[in-house]
Amino acid sequence: MAYQFDFSSLSGYGDLLAKGAGLTVSLTVVGGLAGVAIGIAGAWARSRPVPVLAPVVAAYVEVIRNTPFLVQLFFLFFGLPALGIKLGEFQAAALAMVVNLGAYSTEIIRAGVQSIPRGQIEAAMSLAMTPLQIFRHVVLIPALKKIWPALSSQVVIVMLGSSVCSQIAAEELTFAANFIQSRNFRAFEVYFVVTALYLALSILLRWLLSRLGQALFERRRHG
Amino acid sequence: MPLVDLIGIHKSFGTNPVLRGIDLSVHEGQVVALIGRSGSGKSTLLRTINGLEHIDDGVISVDGEKIDARDTDLRALRLKVGMVFQQFNLFPHLTAAENVMLAPKVVKKAPQAELRALAVEMLEKVGLGDRLDHYPDQLSGGQQQRVAIARSLAMRPRVLLCDEVTSALDPELVAEVLAVVRKLADDGMTLIMVTHEMRFAREVCDQLVFMHQGRIHESGPPEQVFSAPQTEELRQFLGGIG
Numbered sequence: 001m002a003y004q005f006d007f008s009s010l011s012g013y014g015d016l017l018a019k020g021a022g023l024t025v026s027l028t029v030v031g032g033l034a035g036v037a038i039g040i041a042g043a044w045a046r047s048r049p050v051p052v053l054a055p056v057v058a059a060y061v062e063v064i065r066n067t068p069f070l071v072q073l074f075f076l077f078f079g080l081p082a083l084g085i086k087l088g089e090f091q092a093a094a095l096a097m098v099v100n101l102g103a104y105s106t107e108i109i110r111a112g113v114q115s116i117p118r119g120q121i122e123a124a125m126s127l128a129m130t131p132l133q134i135f136r137h138v139v140l141i142p143a144l145k146k147i148w149p150a151l152s153s154q155v156v157i158v159m160l161g162s163s164v165c166s167q168i169a170a171e172e173l174t175f176a177a178n179f180i181q182s183r184n185f186r187a188f189e190v191y192f193v194v195t196a197l198y199l200a201l202s203i204l205l206r207w208l209l210s211r212l213g214q215a216l217f218e219r220r221r222h223g
Numbered sequence: 224m225p226l227v228d229l230i231g232i233h234k235s236f237g238t239n240p241v242l243r244g245i246d247l248s249v250h251e252g253q254v255v256a257l258i259g260r261s262g263s264g265k266s267t268l269l270r271t272i273n274g275l276e277h278i279d280d281g282v283i284s285v286d287g288e289k290i291d292a293r294d295t296d297l298r299a300l301r302l303k304v305g306m307v308f309q310q311f312n313l314f315p316h317l318t319a320a321e322n323v324m325l326a327p328k329v330v331k332k333a334p335q336a337e338l339r340a341l342a343v344e345m346l347e348k349v350g351l352g353d354r355l356d357h358y359p360d361q362l363s364g365g366q367q368q369r370v371a372i373a374r375s376l377a378m379r380p381r382v383l384l385c386d387e388v389t390s391a392l393d394p395e396l397v398a399e400v401l402a403v404v405r406k407l408a409d410d411g412m413t414l415i416m417v418t419h420e421m422r423f424a425r426e427v428c429d430q431l432v433f434m435h436q437g438r439i440h441e442s443g444p445p446e447q448v449f450s451a452p453q454t455e456e457l458r459q460f461l462g463g464i465g
């Protein structure tokens with residue numbers, strides 16, 4: 001007998017899905033903003049000949065980029081309590097996303113920083129600007145512009161990766177789906193709807209990031 | 224007392240000695256041209272004067288600001304010394320006016336109200352009062368270089384260094400940039416420039432400095448240097464460029 005689709009089996013779970021999607025969005029906003037902020041700071045640190053900081057940042061980036069996100073999450077949620085640091089599900093999930101995106105975006109933004117011609121930096125030096133002023137006013141915006149598509153993709157990847165946080169019972173979208181599926185046994189319908197929701201969130205996020213990019217890099221018109 | 228005083232400047236890149244004891248004094252309002260073969264150390268010398276290259280030995284003093292090989296904070300020196308580069312090096316995400324205003328804003332903390340007026344003043348000085356809101360890639364090479372000059376002048380340096388400022392330009396754009404440099408010289412700006420424009424050097428400079436293998440091989444007023452070179456190397460150099 002052919003499978004009978006029954007999307008009405010989802011009725012009554014709308015609130016749960018909405019709440020899950022809401023948490024996914026919250027995690028993405030926190031992870032995206034703080035992660036990119038860390039990426040900017042990390043790229044700055046690595047661009048400087050500072051003895052201790054640069055290698056520490058390099059080590060952080062390597063550790064995160066060469067270990068699974070799920071393990072990083074478990075470490076924060078199950079591992080840290082051994083040191084007396086107890087995080088809630090949302091806190092652990094958000095922190096894991098921040099730490100993860102921070103490492104990837106450090107590497108991405110660093111590539112942008114390295115693409116800035118040496119001559120522009122020397123011109124800024126010759127104008128008596130400090131290294132921090134040069135980074136902020138001369139390097140950062142053109143560097144971000146250069147790598148904005150890659151950085152945007154990474155933010156989307158981290159948003160999708162937040163589904164893993166269901167494993168520590170952070171009640172985001174995938175958690176909601178698993179929960180509903182365990183109640184109504186309608187795996188196809190549940191995951192079909194959740195797939196569509198992730199897709200919609202991704203498209204929305206990409207659109208927002210591209211608008212943000214336009215706002216950051218746009219030129220004012222001149223006469 | 225000279226405005227710029229270089230005493231015993233030495234500089235090596237690894238094992239390659241590039242400056243081998245340079246003594247040079249430049250007085251306020253003087254225009255000095257550095258000439259010499261490729262690799263003779265002209266750019267390196269200019270770059271030491273505003274601290275873009277550290278020196279291994281010697282003393283640089285500009286308007287009372289003294290530095291030697293031990294100094295690491297060179298910004299006080301750079302406040303007194305402007306530099307214009309062969310490749311313009313404008314900030315591509317900023318308009319001409321913003322390029323000019325950036326350093327006065329962040330380094331000197333000039334008030335917002337003065338900044339725009341400063342940009343207008345400086346860009347008018349280089350003949351670009353009508354290009355304030357253009358971005359670098361909307362300007363010709365000659366215009367970009369003039370914005371770069373305005374950007375340096377906006378910090379009100381005591382001396383301006385120019386490293387082959389017309390070498391990257393199409394021939395038809397050279398004159399407009401040289402005209403600006405000539406006007407600065409006429410207005411009394413102290414200039415030290417590396418140039419291959421011998422006619423321009425002859426007309427505008429007070430002193431010509433011929434560098435050879437990291438040393439000042441010969442120097443003097445342009446008429447003397449051109450018409451009566453004392454050394455074989457300078458004769459060859461002048462002969463070579465015709």
Ligand SMILES: Nc1ncnc2c1ncn2[C@@H]1O[C@H](COP(=O)(O)OP(=O)(O)OP(=O)(O)O)[C@@H](O)[C@H]1O
Pocket residue numbers: 236239241259260261262263264265266267268
């Ligand atoms: N950053 C650097 N690292 C290593 N060597 C360098 C560096 N900059 C310059 N040199 C070397 O120093 C020497 C002098 O270079 P410099 O650029 O001062 O010459 P120049 O007189 O300006 O020549 P040109 O007319 O070609 O511009 C050259 O041998 C060059 O290869």
Ligand SMILES: [Mg+2]
Pocket residue numbers: 265266267386417
């Ligand atoms: Mg040179």
